[in-house]
Amino acid sequence: MKFGIGQAVPRTEDARLLTGSGRYTDDVSLPGQSHAAFVRSPHAFAAIGAIDTAEALAVPGVLAVYTVADLDAENVGPIPCNSDLKQRDGSPYVRTPRPALARGFVRHVGDPVAMVVAETLDAARDAAELVMVDYDDRPSVTGTAEALEPGRPLVWDEAPNNLCFDWETGDEAAVEAALSKAARVVELEIVNNRVVASPMEGRACLAGVEADTGRLSIHVTSQGVHSLQKQFAELLNEPKSRIRVLTTDVGGGFGMKLFNYPEYVACLFAARRLGRAVKWAAERTEGFVSDDHGRDHVSKARLALDADGRFLGLRVDTVANLGAYLSNYGPFIPTDAGSAMLVGSYRTPAVHVRVKGVFTHTQPVDAYRGAGRPEAAYLLERLIDHAGRVTGLGPAEIRRRNFIPGSAMPYATPMGQVYDTGEFAQNLEDGLILADMAGLPARKAEARARGKRRGAGLSTYIEACSGGGPEQATVQVGGDGKVVLLIGTQTNGQGHETAYKQILADRLGVPPEDVEVVQGDTDRISFGAGTGGSRSVPVGGSALAESAAKVVKTAIPVAADLLETAEVDIEFAEGRFTVAGTDRSVSLKEVAAKAAAAGGGIAFSEQARWTPPASTFPNGCHIAEVEVDPDTGHVEVVRYSVVxxxxxxxxxxxxxxxxxxxxxxxxxQALQERVVFDPDSGQLLTGSFMDYQLPRAEDMPPIEVKLNCVPSTTNLLGMKGAGEAGAIGAPPAIVNALVDALSEYGVEHIDMPATPLAIWTAIQGAPSRAAAE
Structure with missing residues (x-):
């Protein structure tokens, strides 16, 4: 079909969004709404003494100033961490409370201490500046590796040496045996730098009280309303039915909007206390100090190889920064989410991973696009690339020798995953052709003649996707033939509306203009697992396909009656019910009209909940080509190829x-982005886009994409997921390309972000600088 599965059609939602007709959380207003502003800590670590609110309360229009004492008086609970992680010895990890407003101590710059509610935003902000907090400033620790060092300041007394957990997975004895018998052991220490998600739309919420029912409601930027509804109900001691959560359009999430945050809980509390709506929206600098961050690992990896360059075993030791508080999924990301993918696309007989999660006086760290898989892929692909260079096999050949062949599928990895399909070697060979790697030597020579250094780097990746449990979809067909889809995922700008319409077009023959997609409303949608892990269209789309099949099954008796034939003689395709072997047919719209007339409303309403039997495994190959100016350290990504x-x-x-x-x-992340804290004061030094560099259009290379798709056997539609792949494959490909470009200087590794200063410094200190010049 022209709008069915497989068609490259423009997004149907774009006309609305690009002409200013979108409805984001900050666009929503409620009658009589008030505004909130938060008093945030200027210190990384300090004891909270007296809080004087008198001047703030005297500001005209101020309705209230709340501290944690007010929340405690109504038994408002702490924001939970949902991980069930067990330490190496089987004991639970150190769980620490995360109150909506700081209790006793502030533990990072930006930690919310008090909340001002006023008639206007200006009044709330003015009053917030007048709240006087008596802080007793303490020494802090912000560095990831440094947090475990003896004598460092403790974030929590309950966590000696700032250790939240010491976790492991894999076969340690087998890896030690592999290392001892290896012909060669390759080692690398790798930093995965901390980043800020920086979505176009910052976080916001609008909490209110329904006039007719007295229920609480909250409009909130999210990646799924149902998990938030459950948490809000538990924290506020309300039945779930007494809290309605709504999410309208969302301007980017990237994992960061999956989680519950202090501001949402505080605004719900204030709305209930005041009996009126309370609105809050973060400014960009406020987001830098209050949004959950991503990544932030320091790892040491050892790879054992035999004499032919084949992998025998891999050992990884990681220190993962969790921040001052445990976010909803914080401990899960560096452990189960990422470590299982350290096998990558390769036959590695034995793997052992040990992760130490540490507290620091920084913002919490949680899932960021890829959620553990980019961290794993970066470590593995840098290590393998390094091994290819030191063994002399080269980046492509060492991978060829170790790929899991397509003939081995399904393939059980030593980390407990079962890869169902994949042609990893073919991805590499196609990528080498797409990137014209045969012509690279000539391009290197041409660049060198201009005083530049050119290099190419490749990475392969595989990730586990489409988890997060079941998803539910309800398909309603009206008497006019128009369809309403109610689904528990939440678009954040990915194009869900278009994809779902395409599946409906494929399964019901319904044109896109006759479909309304409804997401983000706990009243209208009874269940949903939300969006994350590239699960929305693979899992939600599968539930949708099952619901559509139920609609057809339910409609067949009505169609048979209209066509005056037996039900077994009815066939359905492209929106029409046909008597087999004849040209007699009726449309879904005609059948719906008859059914609605008989039923007095909606013609058909069918619901399905689909649970993926296993993960899906998107995979591919990225090849980046860069050009470096050795005099300035400036790097340009000149070419990028993806399979x-x-x-x-x-x-x-x-x-x-x-x-x-x-x-x-x-x-x-590879070249520009890095969160930096002052090591002495704990102050965030990259607290705005003046200091934190995001890529711009001019930084982006031309990108060629080839799809080499093998349908998944664990997904109803054969899908694998696509949302996170680019962020997984790009960092190692780009850094590998930089190392290739700088290899003549003797540079073997450079940490992210490879800024011009970092590159220039590496060249100046390189052992072969004179020879290269």
Missing amino acids: DDFGTVVNPMLVIGQVHGGIAQGLG
Whole structure:
């Protein structure tokens, strides 16, 4: 069909969004709403003494000033951490409370201490500046590796040496045996730099009280309303039915909007206390100090190889920064989410991973696009690239020798995953052709003649996707033939509306203009697991396909009655019910009209909940080509080639857009983005876009994408997921390209972000600088 599965059609939501007709959380207003502003800590670590609110309360229009004592008086609970992680010895990890407003101590710059509610935003902000807090400033620790050092300040007394957990997985004895018998052991220490998600739309919420029912409601920027509803109900001691959560359009999430945050809980509390709506929206600098951050690992890796360069075993030791508080999924990201993918696309007989999660006086760290898989892929692909260089096999050949062959599928990895499909070697060979690697020596020579250094780097990746439990979809067909889809995922700008319409067009023959997609409302949608882990269209789309099949099944008796034939003689295709072997048919719209007339309303309403039997495994190959100016350290990504296996693709245009966006984020982390704290004061030094560099259009290279898709056997539609792939493959490909460009200087590794200063410094200190020049 022209709008069915597999068609590269433009997004149907774009006309609305691009002409200013979108409805984001800050666009929503409620009658009589008030405004909130938060008093935030200027210190990384301090004891809270007296809080004087008298001057703030005297500001005209101020309705209230709240501290944690007010929340405690109504038994408002702390924001939970949802991880069930067990330490190496089987004991639970150190759980620490995260109150909506700081209790006793502030533990990072930006920690909310008090909340001002006023008639206007200006009054709230003015009053917030007048709240006087008596702080007893303490020494802090912000560095990831440093947090475990003896004598460092403790974030929590309950966590000696700032250790939240000491976790492991894999076969330590087998890895030690592999290391002892290896012909060669390659080692590398790798930093995965901390980043800020920086979505176009900052976080916001509008909490209110329904006049007719007295229920609480909250409009909030989110990646799924149902998990938030459950948490809000538990924290506020309310039945779930007494809290309605709504999410309208969302301007980017990237994982950061999955979580519950202090501001949301505080605004709900204030709305209930005041009996009126309370609105809050973060300014950009406020987001820098209050949004959850991503990444922030320091790892040491050892790879054992035999004499032919084949992998025998891998050992990884990681210190993962969790921040001052445990976010909803914080401990899960560096452990189960990422470590299982350290096998990558390779036959590695034995793997052992040990992760120490540490508290620091920084913002909490949680899932950021890819959620553990980019961290794993970066470590593995840098290590393998390094091994290819030191063994003399080269980046491509060492991978060829170690790929899991397609003939081995399904393949059980030593980390407990079962890869169902994949042609990893073919991805590499296609990528080398797409990137014209045969012509690279000539391009290197041409660049050198201009005083530049050119290099190319490749990475392969595989990730586990489409988890997060079941998803539910309800398909309602009205008497006019128009369809309403109610689904528990939440678009954050990915194009869900278009993809779902394409699946409906494929399964019901319904044109896109006759479909309304409803997401983000706990009243209208009874269940949903939300968006994250590239699960929305693979899992939600599968539930949708099952619901559509139920609609057809329910409609067949009505169609048979209209066509005056037996039900067994009815066939359905492209929106029409046909008597088999004849040209007699009726449309779904005609059948719906008859059913609605008999039923007095909606013609058909069918619901399905689909649970993925296992993960899906998107995979691919990225090749980046860079040019470096050795005099300034400036680097330009001049060419970028990608071969991706996403299984069945609903819309190639959407998929390629997701790949481009992911590469932009990966490029940002590789070359530009880094959260920096002052090591002495704990102050955030990169608290605005003046100091924190995001990639711009001019930084992006031309990108060629080839789809080499093998359908998944664990997904109803054969899909694998595409949302995170670009951010996984890009950082190692770009850094590998930089190392290639700088190899003549003797540079073997450079940490992200490879800024001009970092590159220039590496060249100046390189052992072969004179020879290279």
